[in-house]
Amino acid sequence: xxxxxxxxxxxxxxxxxxxxxxxxxxxxxxxxxxxxxxxxxxxxxxxxxxxxxxxxxxxxxxxxxxxxxxxxxxxxxxxxxxxxxxxxxxxxxxxxxxxxxxxxxxxxxxxxxxxxxxxxxxxxxxxxxxxxxxxxxxxxxxxxxxxxxxxxxxxxxxxxxxxxxxxxxxxxxxxxxxxxxxxxxxxxxxxxxxxxxxxxxxxxxxxxxxxxxxxxxxxxxxxxxxxxxxxxxxxxxxxxxxxxxxxxxxxxxxxxxxxxxxxxxxxxxxxxxxxxxxxxxxxxxxxxxxxxxxxxxxxxxxxxxxxxxxxxxxxxxxxxxxxxxxxxxxxxxxxxxxxxxxxxxxxxxxxxxxxxxxxxxxxxxxxxxxxxxxxxxxxxx
Amino acid sequence: xxxxxxxxxxxxxxxxxxxxxxxxxxxxxxxxxxxxxxxxxxxxxxxxxxxxxxxxxxxxxxxxxxxxxxxxxxxxxxxxxxxxxxxxxxxxxxxxxxxxxxxxxxxxxxxxxxxxxxxxxxxxxxxxxxxxxxxxxxxxxxxxxxxxxxxxxxxxxxxxxxxxxxxxxxxxxxxxxxxxxxxxxxxxxxxxxxxxxxxxxxxxxxxxxxxxxxxxxxxxxxxxxxxxxxxxxxxxxxxxxxxxxxxxxxxxxxxxxxxxxxxxxxxxxxxxxxxxxxxxxxxxxxxxxxxxxxxxxxxxxxxxxxxxxxxxxxxxxxxxxxxxxxxxxxxxxxxxxxxxxxxxxxxxxxxxxxxxxxxxxxxxxxxxxxxxxxxxxxxxx
Numbered sequence: 213x214x215x216x217x218x219x220x221x222x223x224x225x226x227x228x229x230x231x232x233x234x235x236x237x238x239x240x241x242x243x244x245x246x247x248x249x250x251x252x253x254x255x256x257x258x259x260x261x262x263x264x265x266x267x268x269x270x271x272x273x274x275x276x277x278x279x280x281x282x283x284x285x286x287x288x289x290x291x292x293x294x295x296x297x298x299x300x301x302x303x304x305x306x307x308x309x310x311x312x313x314x315x316x317x318x319x320x321x322x323x324x325x326x327x328x329x330x331x332x333x334x335x336x337x338x339x340x341x342x343x344x345x346x347x348x349x350x351x352x353x354x355x356x357x358x359x360x361x362x363x364x365x366x367x368x369x370x371x372x373x374x375x376x377x378x379x380x381x382x383x384x385x386x387x388x389x390x391x392x393x394x395x396x397x398x399x400x401x402x403x404x405x406x407x408x409x410x411x412x413x414x415x416x417x418x419x420x421x422x423x424x425x426x427x428x429x430x431x432x433x434x435x436x437x438x439x440x441x442x443x444x445x446x447x448x449x450x451x452x453x454x455x456x457x458x459x460x461x462x463x464x465x466x467x468x469x470x471x472x473x474x475x476x477x478x479x480x481x482x483x484x485x486x487x488x489x490x491x492x493x494x495x496x497x498x499x500x501x502x503x504x505x506x507x508x509x510x511x512x513x514x515x516x517x518x519x520x521x522x523x524x525x526x527x528x529x530x531x532x533x534x535x536x537x538x539x540x541x542x543x544x545x546x547x548x549x550x551x552x553x554x555x556x557x558x559x560x561x562x563x564x565x566x567x568x569x570x571x572x573x574x575x576x577x578x579x580x581x582x583x584x585x586x587x588x589x590x591x592x593x
Numbered sequence: 594x595x596x597x598x599x600x601x602x603x604x605x606x607x608x609x610x611x612x613x614x615x616x617x618x619x620x621x622x623x624x625x626x627x628x629x630x631x632x633x634x635x636x637x638x639x640x641x642x643x644x645x646x647x648x649x650x651x652x653x654x655x656x657x658x659x660x661x662x663x664x665x666x667x668x669x670x671x672x673x674x675x676x677x678x679x680x681x682x683x684x685x686x687x688x689x690x691x692x693x694x695x696x697x698x699x700x701x702x703x704x705x706x707x708x709x710x711x712x713x714x715x716x717x718x719x720x721x722x723x724x725x726x727x728x729x730x731x732x733x734x735x736x737x738x739x740x741x742x743x744x745x746x747x748x749x750x751x752x753x754x755x756x757x758x759x760x761x762x763x764x765x766x767x768x769x770x771x772x773x774x775x776x777x778x779x780x781x782x783x784x785x786x787x788x789x790x791x792x793x794x795x796x797x798x799x800x801x802x803x804x805x806x807x808x809x810x811x812x813x814x815x816x817x818x819x820x821x822x823x824x825x826x827x828x829x830x831x832x833x834x835x836x837x838x839x840x841x842x843x844x845x846x847x848x849x850x851x852x853x854x855x856x857x858x859x860x861x862x863x864x865x866x867x868x869x870x871x872x873x874x875x876x877x878x879x880x881x882x883x884x885x886x887x888x889x890x891x892x893x894x895x896x897x898x899x900x901x902x903x904x905x906x907x908x909x910x911x912x913x914x915x916x917x918x919x920x921x922x923x924x925x926x927x928x929x930x931x932x933x934x935x936x937x938x939x940x941x942x943x944x945x946x947x948x949x950x951x952x953x954x955x956x957x958x959x960x961x962x963x964x965x966x967x968x969x970x971x972x973x974x
Contacts, residue, residue, distance in 0.1 A: 264645040264671075264718055271673035271719035274965020277831035278721075278838060283850050285829035286966075287679060290645075290669050292652035298668060302683060309689035337651035340659075344649065448666035450658035457659060469664050584655020585667075 213307050215591070216426050216437040217246035218553035223390040223421035223541030231263055231322040235272075236279050238318050238422035238546075246426045246437065252314055253426075255285040257303045259295035259319035260545035265334040266326055276318075292338030293493060295319060296423070296548020297578030297587030301446045303427050312430045319549035320422035331418050335544075338581035340453040351415060351494065353455060353582040355407035358496035360461035362409060367514035369409045373400040374517040375495035376413050376539075379532050381523060383539025385566035390419045390541025414495040419541030423550040439560040444478035444573070445590040447471075453584045462511075464583035467504035471577070474588040475506070478573075482506050485590075486529050486571035487558045489551035491579035492536040501577055502531065505588070530568040533558060548578035552589055559593040594688050596972070597807050597818040598627035599934035604771040604802035604922030612644055612703040616653075617660050619699050619803035619927075627807045627818065633695055634807075636666040638684045640676035640700035641926035646715040647707055657699075673719030674874060676700060677804070677929020678959030678968030682827045684808050693811045700930035701803035712799050716925075719962035721834040732796060732875065734836060734963040736788035739877035741842035743790060748895035750790045754781040755898040756876035757794050757920075760913050762904060764920025766947035771800045771922025795876040800922030804931040820941040825859035825954070826971040828852075834965045843892075845964035848885035852958070855969040856887070859954075863887050866971075867910050867952035868939045870932035872960035873917040882958055883912065886969070911949040914939060929959035933970050940974040 219241035263269035273286035291298040296319035303315045323331050336344050377397055383389040403413040434440050449469035492498035499513035508516050521528035534540040534554040555574035557563045576589040600622035644650035654667035672679040677700035684696045704712050717725050764770040784794040815821050830850035873879035880894035889897050902909035915921040915935040936955035938944045957970040
């Protein structure tokens, strides 16, 4: 089972584009990348979170059938911000009978046509009813984790700031990124609070965008394809929706479970991973992810991030070369697909200015909500 | 791959039950039916259409993880009124690697806590933006098909009425049905119009409810299970969302495509099917379904339905013994799961008063929206 192509629209505030036009651009963009016709696609997996809530737009399987003019199976999957990773996971299961089939995975989200209040409320649909009633938004939920982590391990907001610093540097090298500006630590620390201790510049933006992949079992297609990357593992874990049901706030248990399963399945070790896209919806999330994925010891992330070893050219594996959710943008349904696509680009040496050297294996880590759903994908060149 | 258990909550106006409580009842209900513990389930597929729009409730994978207290993979699927059939289809794909796994499929919908206007608007999310802007609701879309069909083949509203007459008779035999009252043709014809020529009593109701199935590859579980039924085919087709893009209004093309694929896969003929659950969201829909599935010739459905040969005890295959969507109720996300469950009950002779005799093969037909997504499932005992 190989990924043979990836396409991403520009991420950002795309006011002139509708959800339909984003989906269309991504589908025909990835077909062109793969040098395929739509007739060669056996099924489509589509990930989107909020079109139902924001624009009363559901039943997208049929809407995509109209866009492509075909009657093939099309599936819409939703798992909040992990929708893209879940769509990819189910696509791998769809091909697990080893039939000679080809599937297209497309994720898209249109978020900026609404007021920030409307979009924030719609995003809160990924939290529990109790949390929504308590007025907890996602910055609030991650702020609880950040406060707990900083206090327990004696770090300050400055430690968090290095996540955004690094990811904006990476974003400055990515022409598809929502933000392509570098930030200083001072500027991050002076940005206004969203939910203490998290500031605007600790937080991923509200973005529009779409991303698509082609995954195939067809040996002939793989052979004639210019690029191909193997899917070594795609593993999913879930956890309680309510933070108050969790054992502790300084870890995302579902990340630990999914990554253990994924490394076992892929039969490689952490040290073999040279490039990773991890789910940095807030700065604290990248630090927890690096620890829970097993790259860093629990509690050491706050120190490690300051060394910038995970920045391109650093001594360690490179993390979020795309700019992550923070700088690359976070069009929710597209994010998990884009993460896997970025690893595909890195392993096939198509990442341009942000190319990581000598990466044979890469990992993508996609999180839904405050950690209730996690997908870990490992690719190998 | 075998279905070994089915559970259905009562369908109806369940004002004392939340979406969460319906899901919980269905999950633990089907586990009890199968004599399984939750630890024996490897993954869950969940189908729901409208919780996002109606109650800002998404990311149900995590919410179900909290209900069951487990970290297993859970997937939420949405395809409007075909959500349940699609969830089942993806569950069969999940098991297609022939691993010794067991999956639970659960569908649920909570529709009656809102005004009929709110629920009708949320249901319209399954239609296109153009149709929504034109003020077309689902009764309106199916009324266009009904008018076209009645005029083309010279039938009257009386022909349509026999669908509801039959399905309410079946519903009177089903203790889980939303409506258990018999209707007369006169009463149906005198009921108020919703969208000419469709009347209230041509239309399926707004219902609450949940349904669940256990599907397994585990030979040991199948062997010790009291009941088991084989999945001979599960096929999906899609079509344009907009009616104005279709070639004609007197057929659902996706039904024709999916049923051709399904019969080919199952390697049986139409005549072998003795019991079917077809998607009768409106009376006209059952007539079109019977023709498009290949049971009746195009244009003859209006005449055939009046002979009541598809009523329990009739001369033909029995259609919608559960009462169909019309009498059994239509909690959208649960419907496709319930249809397959009803066929399971019929083939394992657990259908009580509404038991169809000598049925070895059965079919379930689940439609999203005005025919943009169709799933056809064939089971064999």
